[in-house]
Amino acid sequence: MRATWCEPYDSIMFQSYEPPESGQATADRVARLRELLARSGLDAFLVPHADEHMNEYLPPCGARLAWLTGFTGSAGLAVVARKAAALFVDGRYILQAPKQVDTKIFEVLQIPAAKLSDWIGKQLKPGSVLGFDPKLHAAPTIDVLTKELEAKRIKLKPLPRNLVDRVWGRARPRPPQGVVVPHPLEYAGKPAKEKLAELQATLKEDGQDAVALTAPDSIAWLFNIRGSDVAHNPVVLAFAIVPVSGKAELFIDAAKIGPEAKAHLAPLAKISEPVALERRLSALKQAGKRVRVSPGAAVWFTRKLSGGKARVIRAADPCVLPKARKNATEIEGARAAHKRDGAALARFLAWLDRQSETGEIDEIAAARQLETVRSETRALKEISFDTISGAGPNGAIVHYRVTTATNRKLKSGELYLVDSGAQYLDGTTDVTRTVSIGTPTREMQERFTLVLKGHVTIATARFPKGTRGVDLDPFARRALWEAGLDFDHGTGHGVGSYLSVHEGPQGIGKQAMVAIEPGMIISNEPGYYKTGGYGIRIENLVLVTEPKKVPGGERETMSFETLTLVPIDRRLVVAEMLSTAELDWLNAYHARVADIIGPELGPADRAWLEQATAAIVER
């Protein structure tokens, strides 16, 4: 295949490389918001990074925080008072946020050191009223804040209409109109009818009259539908109410449902306009029903449903666990998706090795090339997130997103980190490789090998039932710890099946308290980041196997099947730092990659793959 990195940037499909709009318009927008505060008799208003579904990716109409402040991070909350304003972000965004927002207007503060209620207590007098949009905050968050502010005699007031929306006015984008498509049984593996019946059996067992579903990926999974309402995650923005018996009700803009989706959904659910949701919740409340709502759902649901004899049961979304435990069809789909994706990655890495010698490739060109080889599979529906394409010091920025303003050449003697994924009908992928451009330093090799040891120690883990992600995370870190090093992110997150690339409840990390179960797909991605120098991350997706008894063992144990099939850069491996078992794993993994991916490649790429997966022989 010919290199395409010299093509103009406007042929990009799924990723844009424009720098985000800076917050120039902020002053005017904040001023208008403050006028509204005054007119509404409020002293301040909360603007979170959140929508009605608590999505990770917001539709444009939900990007209120970015519109108001200019801050584009994936988590944050602004509070605008009559005179002062603040933006609260976590450690990931403490460098980015002050560059994006007007710090004369917004004081940027880092949680958890800085506390929202402390700032409010300092800025507002006792007796003040703080407005919020109950559709954008989870119930437990509001409960805690209410309690903290009570002590300061400040009242939290839910507003019927979001103040930012009123300022935004007609310029605010319309809700997304992504077309709903049925997700075929050959990929979903289980008819929606069966999923609904099992869900209703769960409700019956738990003594609940209905469940209100607010998470788009739960709804997409339950009804076997997919959409394109938000970037990268093929979910459908909708709400649903499933009663313990009888037909479910799906609240969704009818314009999004074509004839095919209509026929698919007809036997499963009554279709209603989103505006009907409020009436339906009120009716459940009037009837004194026990309705299950996820603690992560917006407090608006809890409020609409509780009172009188009615009772809200705050319990986990009942779709979350069955969705996380992939069925046999989804597992087969994941294997096929990874074979396809692995072949695309091999083509990309072979291209990279050939082209990087020119010294002319930059981060955007590489990301574009990766998207190109994936689209050439003719199966690519979307990329599963904006590719992290970081050369040299940019690789050390964990949440780096390349733009024309930050774009950097891939220089000889540096490392290049590329974290990317694809959405295929049969599965979602997510893979990170760290590639040596030219000759690496000994330090780069040693630290890469420490990260590799962590990766292999996770990949080869065997563990009993009940083991949680927190119980595996240390295996990814021990080799780094021994060298006085570490990385400041989790080791792994759950991944959906042609759904969200970040999917709970499982994960591998210090807060991952959920038991790992067979069929779950998790990322295994330890790293190391030298600020101003380079970044290293090695990420494969792994599948949790069925429990079995090993010979001589007493307890059933599970292990991981590595799904991702992409060479790990041998030029960065210090073989003598690996134990025999670790080296055996690497060689066996590479042999498997060569076996499965090799036949998918043309002669030149296959030759590249052969040397890239050749066994390392210990001296």
Added chain:
Amino acid sequence: MRATWCEPYDSIMFQSYEPPESGQATADRVARLRELLARSGLDAFLVPHADEHMNEYLPPCGARLAWLTGFTGSAGLAVVARKAAALFVDGRYILQAPKQVDTKIFEVLQIPAAKLSDWIGKQLKPGSVLGFDPKLHAAPTIDVLTKELEAKRIKLKPLPRNLVDRVWGRARPRPPQGVVVPHPLEYAGKPAKEKLAELQATLKEDGQDAVALTAPDSIAWLFNIRGSDVAHNPVVLAFAIVPVSGKAELFIDAAKIGPEAKAHLAPLAKISEPVALERRLSALKQAGKRVRVSPGAAVWFTRKLSGGKARVIRAADPCVLPKARKNATEIEGARAAHKRDGAALARFLAWLDRQSETGEIDEIAAARQLETVRSETRALKEISFDTISGAGPNGAIVHYRVTTATNRKLKSGELYLVDSGAQYLDGTTDVTRTVSIGTPTREMQERFTLVLKGHVTIATARFPKGTRGVDLDPFARRALWEAGLDFDHGTGHGVGSYLSVHEGPQGIGKQAMVAIEPGMIISNEPGYYKTGGYGIRIENLVLVTEPKKVPGGERETMSFETLTLVPIDRRLVVAEMLSTAELDWLNAYHARVADIIGPELGPADRAWLEQATAAIVER
């Protein structure tokens, strides 16, 4: 030293081997309790394993649960209703409890599968009243139970006097009268005056007017005093109130304080009779004070202190963390205590090897011998818990306590597990060794070596600040998991300095969420238990070192110094199952034991030690 195992049992010092009293008197006692229920207008009463201090070891007057039911486990709760009664225990005691109690009277149920509020809801009608002693239940427990029973319209009623005490009457033992002794500065390392000043600075920083201390080990640590009110832990049963400024007040029976203790305490605290505590708490409440109380303290304190303008701050006992972080003197003391204890253990193990050939030694004789060699140090103040002395299948019972009824010979071809500890003025020890009697089977050796691998992986860990016990626990299990094996207890617990052998907040285990800090002492005790076969446990105490940067590293990391100096049975080690690093650790550990302990022994024991610590050379 001559063997003493053939001496009569009545020369025992700190441990009794009598089987516990069975619950024969139960019927009469329960009948009288039910009469009281009827007369008091109550429908049921709660009898927990707990005293006013939430001690692990109860004084005889606090052993209400054992007196009423016959159950002697270290955790449990009985509920006696007019017609029915139940005893709730955890998995550790589900075999023992039905043997000890009259199951015609008490239904024995296992938590968490069985739930107290469910049982109560089934036995009591709506409108019923359940009595409890507010001095014996932690506040959060009562909060949760109140909420659960509200839904069933059952009321919880605190009683001014414990109903079991009323039945027990004059036969109930008097509160313990252990004499208070000052703990010399040469062992404590910091004057009580300084500890009090630092505590008051903490209260000031946290904006609290006073703290109510209810944990005996906190009080013993804070005032540098020790006592003998409960078995094995040299604590003083007392309460204390420390105001943010001014003199502390200690509530304690004056009869326990001799002239020396009086002189020691005079500058530190006003001494008051325990009966004055209630009045003092009421005064704090009347004055509207903000008083800090541990969430683990009895709900009685919260109730006495809250209301009006007064506010109870439920926050961790402020002595707990400084007590856990041993100072330089305590650390030196710990090293000295372990040298002394290690020498005693070496004498014991040498004796065991010589005597076990006779086939005549039993579990009690061995435990008695161990107590004898420790008392011969002339420094032994107490054993730190009842020695677990388990031969063959008894070794597989994790909480085994040998009695004349269960006593078993140490037979050739079996394993012997001995878990014991000592209280010395300079430190508390806790050590477990598993010894091969005669020739072990290959399976025993292999599983011992798997446990040893876990032990070494903990002993050699290096980890950054913020690492919690939960982040180390998996290292103790990985080798067992790979073989399909595991153990069902935590890997380690905190240990006091001439104080409790179980001391929080740190630990190593699945629920150990507290950051490990320099100066903490923790046990490292992975195990393996083959029910009906044998038990394996290897336990050393380790000290957390000061953080430092290793060469080439970026972050400060801590590690463990192993304090315990006792040979690990080489006959049970399969050298080829160990990595080079693991074998190196074992050989270096044994060399250190020989160096430090050897000079403390006579010629015969020294000869034994030499072969017991000889390096294992890999073939």
